[in-house]
Amino acid sequence: MTESYIWFMIIGVSIVSILPRILPVALFTRFEFPEPLKRWLSFIAPAVLGSLTALSVLAPDGFIYPSIHNRYIWAFIPTLLTAIKTRSLFYSLLVGIVTMALLYNFF
Amino acid sequence: MQKQELKQGIHDSIPIILGYLPLGLAFGVLANEIGMSIVQATLMSFLCFTGAGQYIAIGIMQAGGAVFTIITANFLVNLRYLLFSASMVPYLKGRVPTALGSLLSYGLTDETYAVAMSRYQKYPPTASYMAGLNLSSHMGWVLSTLLGALLGSYLGNTERLGLGFALPAMYICLLVFMIKRKSDVFVALSAAVLCLTIGCLAPATMGNLFNVIIATVVAASLGMLFND
Numbered sequence: 001m002t003e004s005y006i007w008f009m010i011i012g013v014s015i016v017s018i019l020p021r022i023l024p025v026a027l028f029t030r031f032e033f034p035e036p037l038k039r040w041l042s043f044i045a046p047a048v049l050g051s052l053t054a055l056s057v058l059a060p061d062g063f064i065y066p067s068i069h070n071r072y073i074w075a076f077i078p079t080l081l082t083a084i085k086t087r088s089l090f091y092s093l094l095v096g097i098v099t100m101a102l103l104y105n106f107f
Numbered sequence: 108m109q110k111q112e113l114k115q116g117i118h119d120s121i122p123i124i125l126g127y128l129p130l131g132l133a134f135g136v137l138a139n140e141i142g143m144s145i146v147q148a149t150l151m152s153f154l155c156f157t158g159a160g161q162y163i164a165i166g167i168m169q170a171g172g173a174v175f176t177i178i179t180a181n182f183l184v185n186l187r188y189l190l191f192s193a194s195m196v197p198y199l200k201g202r203v204p205t206a207l208g209s210l211l212s213y214g215l216t217d218e219t220y221a222v223a224m225s226r227y228q229k230y231p232p233t234a235s236y237m238a239g240l241n242l243s244s245h246m247g248w249v250l251s252t253l254l255g256a257l258l259g260s261y262l263g264n265t266e267r268l269g270l271g272f273a274l275p276a277m278y279i280c281l282l283v284f285m286i287k288r289k290s291d292v293f294v295a296l297s298a299a300v301l302c303l304t305i306g307c308l309a310p311a312t313m314g315n316l317f318n319v320i321i322a323t324v325v326a327a328s329l330g331m332l333f334n335d
Contacts, residue, residue: 005174006147013164014154017185018213024192026204027211029200039193043294043327045224048187049282050295050326051319052217053300062313064306075272076279083152083280089222093122096276101269106124 071103108236116239119226123218123240124247128271129250130158132262135255137165145256152252156216156245160184168315181316185290190323191220198227203234214241221281228287248320290333298326 033041058064059071067073079096085090131152138148138161155161160181167177192212199208211234219241226236255262286292301323305312312318 004274006143008178009164010151010176013130013181016178017155017157017160018137018253019190021212021215022209023180024189025196025212026205027264028193028196029205030176030213033197037258038197040327040331041116043330044194045300046285046291046295047326049221049278049285050298051322053282054303058303059126060139064303070247072275073289077277079276083283089122089280092280093273093276097269097270100272104269
């Protein structure tokens with residue numbers, strides 16, 4: 001792998017990862033979105049989080065793994081309960097990480 | 108500059124940084140192994156700040172793929188940020204100056220997006236909060252990459268510490284925070300099912316995260332059918 005290959009890759013990747021983040025804010029802030037579009041956009045966050053939660057728990061290594069041997073599914077349960085009960089990111093993270101560490105080391 | 112808002116942003120970035128730590132470390136180690144220098148690996152994390160995209164780059168390099176393939180794959184993976192960024196516009200409008208808001212959107216990721224959106228449900232956005240949250244998350248990603256590239260394979264297995272569950276735990280909790288209407292539950296569940304189904308039918312989408320984009324667009328559209 002040549003030096004120029006790596007630098008070209010880094011610059012290319014940075015362009016395609018920066019533009020989609022910046023352009024909508026840069027271009028659209030001066031316009032008023034119509035109500036239906038605003039409503040549609042309000043569903044983006046729950047939809048993205050639903051997808052990411054499902055993927056990160058059911059496919060932690062990049063392939064779908066719905067098995068009782070998948071520790072992520074077991075750790076999901078106490079974490080979800082903690083999140084609903086405490087509504088605290090800190091406690092949810094703590095419970096999730098500790099559960100995972102226990103599962104990893106003892107099961 | 109509002110100091111309190113900046114502080115709050117930095118405070119809210121702590122769980123994100125905790126989640127990035129093992130991922131950034133691992134990226135640093137892998138990048139080093141594949142022949143990138145410490146400077147290149149760190150600079151890539153600084154300039155690109157795209158976890159999934161950077162891992163894809165490593166994978167394609169390992170397979171001997173072309174630069175063009177890496178850039179195309181990253182273009183696809185990062186398309187979801189168009190949606191994120193657009194859905195922030197109604198919140199930022201009139202509260203954060205456009206130029207500053209655009210610049211700070213450089214630090215938009217799955218995680219900073221989710222944390223910011225859950226905050227904006229209760230508090231109006233400010234440039235200071237955005238700066239605190241995005242810049243410190245970005246810094247965390249860059250520093251953990253640097254650390255990984257420096258320490259290389261001296262690091263043991265961070266899975267042992269349970270840190271692998273930091274990001275999933277964050278997604279779960281933020282999902283709970285984001286759900287306020289019945290339609291939100293419906294949208295989140297549909298997106299989850301769609302995303303997994305698409306991933307099953309077209310495994311390639313698991314790698315480029317196109318399943319997330321399709322599931323998000325379809326599920327958000329289904330939400331429009333609801334009347335609440």
